[in-house]
Amino acid sequence: QVRLQESGPGLVKPSETLSLTCTVSDGSISSYYWSWIRQPPGQGLEWIGYFYYTGGTNYNPSLKSRVSISVDTSKNQFSLKLSSVTAADTAVYYCARESEYGSGTYIDYWGQGTLVTVSS
Amino acid sequence: DIQMTQSPSSLSASVGDRVTITCRASQGISNYLAWFQQKPGKAPKSLIYAASSLQSGVPSKFSGSGSGTDFTLTISSLQPEDFATYYCQQYYIYPRTFGQGTKVEIK
Numbered sequence: 001q002v003r004l005q006e007s008g009p010g011l012v013k014p015s016e017t018l019s020l021t022c023t024v025s026d027g028s029i030s031s032y033y034w035s036w037i038r039q040p041p042g043q044g045l046e047w048i049g050y051f052y053y054t055g056g057t058n059y060n061p062s063l064k065s066r067v068s069i070s071v072d073t074s075k076n077q078f079s080l081k082l083s084s085v086t087a088a089d090t091a092v093y094y095c096a097r098e099s100e101y102g103s104g105t106y107i108d109y110w111g112q113g114t115l116v117t118v119s120s
Numbered sequence: 121d122i123q124m125t126q127s128p129s130s131l132s133a134s135v136g137d138r139v140t141i142t143c144r145a146s147q148g149i150s151n152y153l154a155w156f157q158q159k160p161g162k163a164p165k166s167l168i169y170a171a172s173s174l175q176s177g178v179p180s181k182f183s184g185s186g187s188g189t190d191f192t193l194t195i196s197s198l199q200p201e202d203f204a205t206y207y208c209q210q211y212y213i214y215p216r217t218f219g220q221g222t223k224v225e226i227k
Binding site: 044045046047049058059060061062094098101102104105106107108109110111112113 | 152154156162163164165166169170175207209211212214215216217218219220221
């Protein structure tokens with residue numbers, strides 16, 4: 001059973017960079033697609049983007065200019081960086097694994113989520 | 121972006137009821153549709169992918185159907201642990217998009 005665990009600061013100042021790490025246990029990161037999804041308090045889910053272990057990425061155009069996802073296969077971790085944050089970036093951030101199906105990929109495992117608040 | 125619209129936004133049901141939630145895509149997505157369950161303060165849980173395939177470990181009381189633009193999630197006999205918010209998501213094209221959620225409450 002794959003387990004994912006997010007870690008990182010729970011408070012980030014406006015205009016700074018949000019940085020989170022997801023550690024993958026009981027499964028190799030050298031396969032699959034590794035994603036980030038966020039959920040503002042009391043709201044719905046927003047897909048941020050993914051990193052494929054071979055180096056491919058795909059980001060939500062609404063965040064593309066500010067987001068970066070990378071993978072460290074030696075540590076079985078992947079990371080999210082979101083720059084120039086504002087209060088609108090306050091949300092619970094989830095990491096997730098996506099598996100291939102046909103020509104698409106679907107989420108099968110989620111981390112427990114971590115709340116990041118943007119405030120001075 | 122593909123817009124996903126769920127209906128209803130909320131519903132009240134009793135234990136033992138059969139419940140159906142609808143998800144409509146703004147354009148055809150074949151069967152690239154997933155369903156998730158989220159309980160308060162918890163991460164979403166993956167229920168269904170490819171519109172009708174159950175994730176490993178998900179009980180058979182959950183079922184999904186549909187193709188193209190119209191999809192349904194059905195819970196055959198609602199149990200106390202099923203009261204939650206349910207989301208659909210398309211993974212046909214990027215960016216992936218979710219429905220706004222359907223909250224299933226106890227009547």
